[in-house]
Amino acid sequence: MAVTGLYCDYATQGEQSTTNMLGAILNQLFEADGIPESLRQVFRAEKKGFGGRATQLLELVGMVKAAIALIPQVFICIDGLDECLPKNRRELLESLQDIVRALPTTRVFLSGRPHIQDEIKRYFAGAIMIAVVPTIKDIERYLRMRLDRDPTPSAMDDDLRAEIVRVIPRKISKM
Amino acid sequence: MNKTDDEDNQIKQWLSPLEPRCKHRSVQANRVDGVGGWLLERSEFREWRKRQVLPKQVVLFCYGDPGVGKTHIRSVRKLSLASGNY
Numbered sequence: 001m002a003v004t005g006l007y008c009d010y011a012t013q014g015e016q017s018t019t020n021m022l023g024a025i026l027n028q029l030f031e032a033d034g035i036p037e038s039l040r041q042v043f044r045a046e047k048k049g050f051g052g053r054a055t056q057l058l059e060l061v062g063m064v065k066a067a068i069a070l071i072p073q074v075f076i077c078i079d080g081l082d083e084c085l086p087k088n089r090r091e092l093l094e095s096l097q098d099i100v101r102a103l104p105t106t107r108v109f110l111s112g113r114p115h116i117q118d119e120i121k122r123y124f125a126g127a128i129m130i131a132v133v134p135t136i137k138d139i140e141r142y143l144r145m146r147l148d149r150d151p152t153p154s155a156m157d158d159d160l161r162a163e164i165v166r167v168i169p170r171k172i173s174k175m
Numbered sequence: 176m177n178k179t180d181d182e183d184n185q186i187k188q189w190l191s192p193l194e195p196r197c198k199h200r201s202v203q204a205n206r207v208d209g210v211g212g213w214l215l216e217r218s219e220f221r222e223w224r225k226r227q228v229l230p231k232q233v234v235l236f237c238y239g240d241p242g243v244g245k246t247h248i249r250s251v252r253k254l255s256l257a258s259g260n261y
Contacts (some may be wrong), residue, residue, distance in 0.1 A: 026190050
């Protein structure tokens, strides 16, 4: 099994081209069994990269498919999909569509802001949509962690601490 | 570093300069134990995770506004996939 993942980020949109994103997935797919000889040959032949950009993307999708086909189960996780440029997001979703059509045991996990739901549905009509809302328990856990890291714990007594953990999660969950 | 390692690194760079594993380590380091664990109990997640589900349901999208914990959810999930413990 292989679990691959990417984080999209507004701050580094420049280097998050679709080809770089697929290339990063490919690198992770090679982690277990190493880089295949066929790819080494392509690399040696064209040390300066592939030809045109379109060819490169298609070629990469082909390489990702070939790599996935050798692994019993592959998960592709992409976090913050709303943070990549719209053009790249389209190309990425198209590439993923192509990949899962060819290899239906592949599982794709995406996360992002709600507004890209419709776009995802256009490519994957049956996609499962789950709203992420922090649970009261999650907020409590987070608060306790922050309180434990408090640099001046003596400034707070146990009552105040208990009050914080009791009141804040309930306020937040009502927002 | 021997010759093969050197070529491996060149190929990796050629394929992509992105290093999501680094970011993943920092997310892991900042996560709080147990946060987002609810996702693992959801029936949709369990169905999606099974190998033989309808091909239409191969994609799972977790959505939410900034700061609700989507990144950490993914991180939780990734961990649980890798360990097979969910």
